[in-house]
Amino acid sequence: MKNSISCGFLLGLAVWAFIIVLREKGIVIPVISNHLTDFITLPMYAYLVEYIMNDLLCYRWKPDLKFIIISAVYLSLLFEVVCPILSEKFTGDFWDVLAYFVGGMIYYLAKVRLFTN
Template identity: 65%
Template sequence: MKKRISYWFLSGLAVWMAIILLRQNSIYIPVINDHFTDFITVPMYCYLIEYMMNSLLGFCWKPDLRFVLTSVVYLSFLFEIFCPKLSEHFTGDIFDVLAYCTGGMIYYIFKIRPTYI
């Protein structure tokens, strides 16, 4: 039986869509537009990988701290170092890296760590 997608994940997608619509209509909310999307990126990425591994591929896998940390490093490198060199639409920002780290640690503390206690 396939696991249903989390309401938190769907809420994150809804927030992302709302922010995209606001950007398209030239409505700019600084903290939400600049850092909130980065804050929810790592939790959504980790959840999506877990969902795909377990529900779609049939594994019984849980992300651990090492997975969360490597996800933070990977996404930070991709979106804050590599992509800004390819396009002017991306900007490298240390505060975005801090948002990735904070989102990853909150995901670990509230989603992963309670399963080990």
């Protein structure tokens, strides 16, 4: 891993910021506003943990399939089950759960399997 933040991670942050601005202006583009952020959440989360572990803490680590699956389950339970119980701002949605898992699997296959050192 390089000693700089990935362009993909920065692009993900920009997408999140753009979607938040659109939501605050009352502009909702259904698939983009509802599922794109969930799709990129797990890859960004996994990348951030990998960056912290390897580049900041100098520990040799990369996410394995178990980490990706457990993270997807955790995010799904937190944002699709617990948060909707605690706040009306959140809604539980099967498609969001699917987006977490698909995003995680794509990250795993692309980053961990295809570009292994």
